[in-house]
Amino acid sequence: MISILTAKxxxxxxxxWMVIVMSIVCIIMATIIGAASEKKVKIPVYSTLSAQETNELLHTLNESHSFRFEQMDAKKVRALVREGKAAAGLELAENDFTLIIASQTANTFFLREYLQKVYGEKGQANAIAKQLHLSTEQTTKIVKEAKKHPAFTIQTMSFRSKNAVIIDPQMQPIFGFSLFFVIYTVAFQVLQLLKEKKEGVWNRMILSRLKKWEIYTGNLFYSFIIGYMQVALIFSVFRFGFGIDFHGRFPELLLLLVPYVFAIVAFSILLVGLVKNEQQFQALISLLSVSMAMIGGAYWPLEIVSSNILLMLSKIVPLTYGMEMLKGAAVYDRSLTELLYPMSILFLMGVVFMGIGINLTERKSS
Structure with missing residues (x-):
């Protein structure tokens, strides 16, 4: 088996290049669709402060979950507000700010409240620095330490019913396109089995010291590794390149990818057992992968689907359970124990698909 893996x-x-191109396309598609459905309101900003002070203040402001602040020159900020392309503009100063608005809206009200809160905290830090005769760095350190170990804590909780639906427009395209594109990557790796049989490579390997189970295991394990590496790489790019923290569940998501990729490898070997040649395989995988993405909730959340027929069909699609696991962990904050059901379904699908697929492949060879 090791020799098979080494050669592969x-x-x-x-x-x-195929895996690299698939990964790049997936990242681009997820980024474009995620940006189109971004929930944050863009606020153009110009500043009278120094470059360092402006960057520090913008970093603090961009911790908001509702607003995204982008620095521009004053003319462009006013032009965007005047043309209605921005909800409001913002001028940053040392101890105060100026909002540039065309009309009062709910967004401008919440924006003003948020800015007053940030500037209030900034004023408190400056007052501490003057009172204790400390530098800005020392004051910042004291404030951070006070936030880590406060004198008292307040815990806030929100009520959500058991069947509440949460649609995260940022996570949905990342999960959906990642699980969709890995189908192609894994399938075309498993396709090498069919090519090797047609070219006679399979027969030469059987005549060697290798056992048949080692040949199958080596090929399928290689396909699993390549598929898993692709999805893990895509998630890592979004985590460390784009700063998306997956709601603090990144390690768990990497673990939850294992049963899904295993099921896709098994599904691919089943297709290899069903088709007669490479052309049939390519046509079938293109048709089935797009169909699974549509039915399984990769293109749009299953939570908005009302057709009972489509929901029933989704129960036999591995991608459905892959999305259920990833969204269950990152969006609904479920534990790994609560996600055992979709995980076990995927492992069961994998075992059944692989058993039937290898059996069909062997029958065609005999």
Whole structure:
């Protein structure tokens, strides 16, 4: 089995472009759709402060979950507000701010409240610095330490019913496109089994010291590794490149990818057992992958689907359970124990698909 894996990875290193292109396309699609459905209101900003002070203040302001502040020159800020392309503009000063608005809206009200809160905290820090004769760095350190170890704490909780629906427009495209594109990556790796059988490579390997189970295990384990690496890489780009923290569940998401990729590998070997040639496989995987993405909730959340027929069909699609696991962890904050059901379904699908697929493949070979 090790020799099979070694040979496969050497071939992959010679031509890794398919996986790279698939990953790039997935990242671009998820970024574009996620940006189109972004919930944050864009606020253009110009400043009378120094560059360092402006950057520090913008960093603090952009901790908001509702607003995104972008620095521009004063003319452009006023033009965007005047043309109605921005809800409001903002001028940053040392101890105060100026809102540039065309009309009063709910967003401008909440924006003013948020800015008053930030400037209030900034004023408190300056007052501490003057009172204790401390530098800005020392004051910042004291404030951070006070936030870590406050004198008293307030815990806030929100009520949500058990069947409440949460649609996260940022997580949905990342999860959906990642699980969709990995189907192609895994399927075309498993397709090599069919090519090797047609080219006679399979027969030469059987005549060697390798056992048949080692050949199957090596090929399928290689396909699993490549597929898992692709999805893990995409998630890592969004986590460390774009700063999306997946609501603090990034390690759990990497673990939850294992049963899904395993099920897709098994599904691919089932298709190899069903088709007669490479052309049939390519046509079938294109049709089924798009269908699974539509039915399984990759393109749009299943929570908005009302058709009982489509919901019933989604129960036999691995992608449905992959989305359920990822959204369950990152969006609904469920524990791994609560996600055992979709995980077990995917492992069961994988075992059944792989058993039938290998059986069909062996029958065609005999």
């Amino acid at each position: 990875f050497r071939l992959f290193l010679r031509n890794p």
